[in-house]
Amino acid sequence: MIRFITLLFCLFITLSGTAFEVPENFNKHLSLPFAYTQNDSENLAELQQSTPLWQPVPSGFLQLSHTMQTIWLRVPLSNTSDLELPLLLSIHNNQLDEVSAFVPQQNRSILVPASPNQFANEQRPILHEAQLVPLKIPPQQHTVIYIRIKNSEQTYLPLSLWHPIEYLKYTSKFNLLYGILAGLILAMVLTNAAMYSFTRKRYFLYGGLTIAAIWLLNVHLYGFSHRYIYGQWLWLQQYGQTLFMLLSTWLFIPLLKTTLVPKSAVRLQRALNILFQLSIIIAAGLSFFPHRIALPIAFAYCFALAITYIWIAVSAWQRDAFSHKTHLLLFFLLFMVLSYQCAFELSLLSGAVLDRPLTYVCYLLISLAISYALARRYIQDRDDKIKQQQERLAQTRAEDALLKERIHLQAQAQEALESSIDERTFELEVTLRELEEKNRELEKLNMEDALTKVKNRRYFDKRVLMEVRRSRREQTTLSVVMLDIDHFKQINDNYGHVVGDQAICAVAKMIEQHLKRPSDDVFRYGGEEFVLLLPNTQEQGAVALAEEIRKSLSQAQFDFGTAQLTMTLSAGIYCAIANDSKNPTIFTDLADKALYQAKQQGRNRVIAYK
Template identity: 30%
Template sequence: MSRWSSIAIFLVVIAATILWFAFSSLTMDQRRSSEDLNIEYFSTPAALNLEQVKSRPASDWRVLKGDRGSFGYTDDRYWLKFNIDSADYDRILYIAYPLLDSIHVFWQADSGLIEYQLGDKQPYFERPILISDFAIPVPGQLQGQIYIEVASSSSMRMPVALMSESDFFDAKLQRRLIEGLYFGLLFCMTVYNLFGFLASREPEFGIYSLYTIFFGGLMLSLDGLGFRYLWPDWLYLQDKGIPIFGSLTLLMAALFAYQLLRLKNYRRTLARGLFIMAGLALISLAIGAFSSYQIGIHALLALAVPGCLYLLIIGVYLWRKGLVYARMFTIAWGALLLSVMVNSLGYLGIIDSMFIQRHAIMLGSALEILLLSWVLAVRYNEQRRERLIAQQRYNEELEIRVEERTFELEITLKELQEVNNELEQRNLEDPLTGLNNRRYFNQQLEREYRRSRRNQKPMCLIMVDIDRFKKVNDTYGHGVGDDILQAVSKELREQARRPTDAVCRYGGEEFALILAETNLTHGVAFAEKLVAHVRQCMFSTRDGQHSITISAGVAAIDNTRDHSVDDLFTAADSALYKAKREGRDQVVTTSIEE
């Protein structure tokens, strides 16, 4: 069995419980109202006194069938008369309808005339028996004839019964049980959905809480319990409570349906209809608050049935659209619509059934409130599931976008690194010869010096200069000079074959070679071989073949003494210039001074 099926069965059980208690309460009232009163009645538009009523001919009086009169809405005054015999127990004369405006009871007893003035226009605490309906005590030894004058702007309904005190209070206890169950249900639904609103901040929960509050106010007004427990001194609200609370209930129903069903996503015409319904409910509220009760209740009834029918149509429409919660929504409003229609027929006097008049709307609304609360829970779960799916989809899309951006960023960083490396390489490279430039020479000489000191290995520095290069530039031009620089650079690079050897253009026609782990003897041998090789080369230039010579100065450190980089460079540079002074095209060494 699915979860929703279990919930549906639970709601049906609750509704069946309410129905059983209501039916039990009614049948108990009928069983205990055992005295046959033989009530007669007549109606008149004019106000009459008791003597005028007594003088009415017998032909004016009609028999009230079943002791329960229901005459719909009328401005006439109704008079009832019946006899009460003495008994050996005390009894209660009970009129089981709380909305009658004026009830004037005349009891022509043996001891004299006894009068009671009742009705919901009178202060509550002036009633002889404090109940939501109307009742007067009937001592067992008294007997006589009773006349009752009834006038009301509400529906003219006069369910009169004569019961023993014990039966009366037993019946009232039974009725209080069903009322407690019903209003307890409303209270639980109100609090539950209020907590749902506070927890989720979803507006439909808050609107539904207001809906159940206003519906509870409507039922309290219909049953007279509000006048008994909540506003016993507020005659205005007792008179206007039904049209006011009824209009507010319809207003909240329209707003709740609009918020819950999201009709604007399906059909905007139906959504606009809900706004029209809400506007009509506000008009009905104004009419009920500021006009007479009779006008207000007719305005409310004129709106209630088509309003519920419209909500039922919306439910059917969404049902056909395949929405999960549309079925229960349709059943809920169908139950309320049926109860409202039946109750309206009872108020209009078309149906004369106390069970329908007292319990139809209570049963229909209980089922409707339970089902709507279920619909709200289903809708919230569906929204939550949709949000979770949307969030999951968003997270997946976000993760994909992050991976794409990360990949793009990695590519960009790699490209940037390559560009930086290229820029760094260009920054350390001589643009004409392609050799490392002077900046690189300074950094590499320092690195090799430190590595040599750390590893206790020798290192050698060779400074090279092209002989009579200025004459070449002056005679053949700078273009030929550039060609010779490039050709010499190529030869130097080819002769320094080890990966650790560094060939740099120091400036102009001067070059430097850093030979790692090379002592002075091997350095001199390398330099002499280099000078001899260049001497034998013919270099192609834009002006033809040319030969040149070079001079070299060699210095080395073996790390047995405390020498610096500057000492090494000064010694090699001095050796170079000594070679140039002593005839060029040769290799000269200079020891590093202490």
Template identity: 30%
Template sequence: MNVMSIAYASQTANEMEPLNLNVESTAKINLQDWVYIHDSQHINKLSDIRSQPFSDWHKFKRSNSHKLGIKNYWVSFKINGGTTPLTRIIAIDNPLIDHIELYHFINDSLVNTHSLGDIYPFNARPIRSNIFLYPIHVAANEQHTFYIKINTKGNMDLPLTLWSSNDLTQMTEKTNLLHGFQIGLLFAISIFSLFIALASGSFSYSYYCGYVLSIALLIVTVHGVGFQFIWPNSPYIQQHILTINLPIILAFSLMFTEKALQLKYSSINMLRVCRALATASIILSFIMPFIDYSIGLYLIITAIMLVLILLAVFSLIRAFNGLKNAMLYFIGRVGLLIGGGVSGLLYFGFIDYDIKLQTPIMFGLIFEVITMAAVLAIRYNDERKEKQRIQQKALEQAQRIRESREDVLRLEEQTNEKLEHMVQERTLELEVTLRELNEVNQKLTEQNNTDQLTGVKNRHAFDRRLAAEGRISRRQQTPVGILMVDIDKFKPINDKYGHLAGDNTIQLIAKTLSEQLKRPTDLVSRFGGEEFAIILPNTTPDGAMLVAEMMRKAVSDLVIQWQGHTFYSTISIGVSVTVIENDQHPIQLLDNADQALYEAKRNGRNKVCYFEQTTE
């Protein structure tokens, strides 16, 4: 802000009709009756405009405000002080003006220059308000002259008012209360719609919520509340938010119409038109920042009016087709059309009322929002009743099904009782038979794995156990031992005492070998004839040799008696111990033990020999 004391000789200022203030002047004065405007829009400097003849100036008329996108628009007015000093505030109640240059003269001396407008951050304003305010102090007999240059891409509406501070405060409070009520009502409706949309999964309420929120953003923008509280440091947003938001409102309105008029089930052509226009509106919203503001605003306003007329026609057609809510929807659209039409007539100067240009369309929007809420409420109530009717039918059908099922269950119960009695009898018979079969099966299994003469495991059980222990040894890398046992000089026993004595000898030796094993995992099996094979899992060579020696000694100490004859017998044992490495290794281990057995035989019998791997 620059304060200067520059004297200009100006014939123009002396010929303008001034506003004469005194202590009896009203606290609110509409300055438009004392405002003069200049015809030319090519003068940029203050000195040039002050040098213009008075014939180029004329009294301000309301029709002069009906312009869109103006440059170097000069207005001027004078205020003369009375006998008493007064403090007043000049208000320009159009928050969307881009650039205002205000020059303040006192007695033909420039005392202040100030730049206002929404191209500057909000905090740059001399008084923090959503409208443009400039305070002045009018001393006794002073003459205050003001020159205001306007540059704006939007509407040139210039409501100039002179206020006392107290009355301006009261007016601001009332206006803020009204704006707060409008915005709060819209936000309350949108939040309520959002909750219903989330609870019901309805796209109708989702689109309506977006529509109401975008209208709330429009009102916040038009009244300057957004620039004051939401984006005060972003003039760029303030410059473009209106032209971006209007196509979004149009898009949500079209999508909501699709659901509210149920076009999907009635008219595919109407549905396609709504979806195409909604898509075009969204695209338009993205490209608006790159289009000239004035052209873009004309384009959007024209599109909105045409779409509103089209949607009103759609709703009227659906009403004639019998859709219950279509007429109420039509009334809401007509209300918005009337509000928009009155604002358009005011804007283009066809009618002249002392109201703001945006007031009729704002009331039209509020009326339409409330009407659409009623449309949704009626539809929601109808859907609720339809659901209740369907639920009642479902309950009745379920009751009939339940009764039929109970009859079937009773019949089944009677049949089941008979069947159960028969099944119980058959079950008892089967249980007895299965028990007998199980006992026979166990006996057969045991006989299949047991040597009938000695009672120890047979060759078949030995082979399966050796394969299993081989897998364990390979997995855990633990050694497994094999003992091959052969009764020494068994043939002479058969020849001298008979085969029954030989069988008795084999039985006693098998029992003695089993008694030497202490672990449940060790296995004694009859390998064939007078040979036995013993598996010692997880056993070291020393341990295997110790067990073999214990067996050899126990057998050599065994006294065999048969039919009054007493004799002794010995055994030879071959031992082999290793960690199994592959599937063929267990067979090799058995062969190694067999080789060690033959070594014990060759060394004189009644001996234990360990297989040693020889390296060539």
């Protein structure tokens, strides 16, 4: 029994160790057979000491489960030509945690770092999107390459062998294709960004962000991000697919809110807000889960979002919403590309990443559909705005026509009315002119003293209030001078009231002759008493003016026919800057006190209140 088991083991080892023969005209072999074993050895020496049990994989494609955390691959190669053959061993899967190749060289094995996660991109033997192991097999020689792979998630392991020139042709063709597709998607990102900067329409911003997330997802899936963008960022390499897939799916929510879902649908708008907030929480929380758990959760949530979007698009179709067909096609494409990616993750489909252009094409169509829908929405908004402006313009023109007709009718009626009332208007104007003249005469009589023809006390009361307010506002000095004819009662008693009235008129005229400024004015305050109102006049100026009037009067001889008289007067002055505009009588009261002092001190003098 033991001999039989030993014989089977040796036969298995022999079969698994059959080398792949590489002829002189070799170009490529996409399904390179190899053998694998689950072993935790850290290097080749430990592996050889552990006597591993190798299991053959003739198809060259191995599906890895999350339980296969550390495996070793054994790839025997045989050069049957007479020339040294340069070869490239390709492991086209950037999602593997760690890949190390042990290549025999000068009868010893060396470690070739080929992992995008553990080592920087610049340390790879060949700077490329895939893990490439460069080989040189001497003529008529046999060699074995050992590859150690550490992995924590369910994924696939495609192994292929290439001649360098053939691999360059292969990758150049696909890089050109994917470069064009990536350039088109990036151009749509820039187009939406430019449209947002010009129009400030928020749906262009959301569309640009969504297409940018799609672009990041594709460059991550096809390995370009590992090489060009974040080759040294381990966390983003592990969670990039999860993050960008979530981001490119839930960014449709604000786009739907501004394009397909009307603002009147309050409940649906509120539900989308909650869904958007939940998406942010899930995207932030998945980074705390292992990648093998985070990715299925992300797929499940993205499928739920895609189904929700399809339901919203179908509802929009039922109410014949704008651009509903484009949105329905867009979300069917989204559901299809998610299903296509999920099929590879569940091992329902297999193949190298570069052999899967359907993902890129679907996302390109999604980006085109987004840009087309947003462009149509902008054109529709513009057309609606133009239509509204045209309707308003037509309405304005109609209103203008009605207004002109109304004005014409009113003009005719006005002409008829004017012709009928012109005579009455003329008569009324004549009457009004007469009334105005009478009013002016009455106003003048109301302002003037009937005897002296100077302003009366009623007008003085109004004028002094105005000047007090001005003095307080402009902080200027206001002077009030009270004048009183000395011994006027004796004139009335000796010569009669007629001579007394003539004397009052003569004094008023003399006072008026001494006033030089238009703002200065004289008022008859009562009986033989006058008051001068001198705005913006200091005490010195007021005293000088009062002295001139007093001297002129005392030196004058008055001939009233029946009597010849000489007269004197006394003056009291008060000068100040008004503090209380509501109490103007303080000026007349204090000037009157100064006048009383002048009378007490012998008359015929000027006294300023101190």
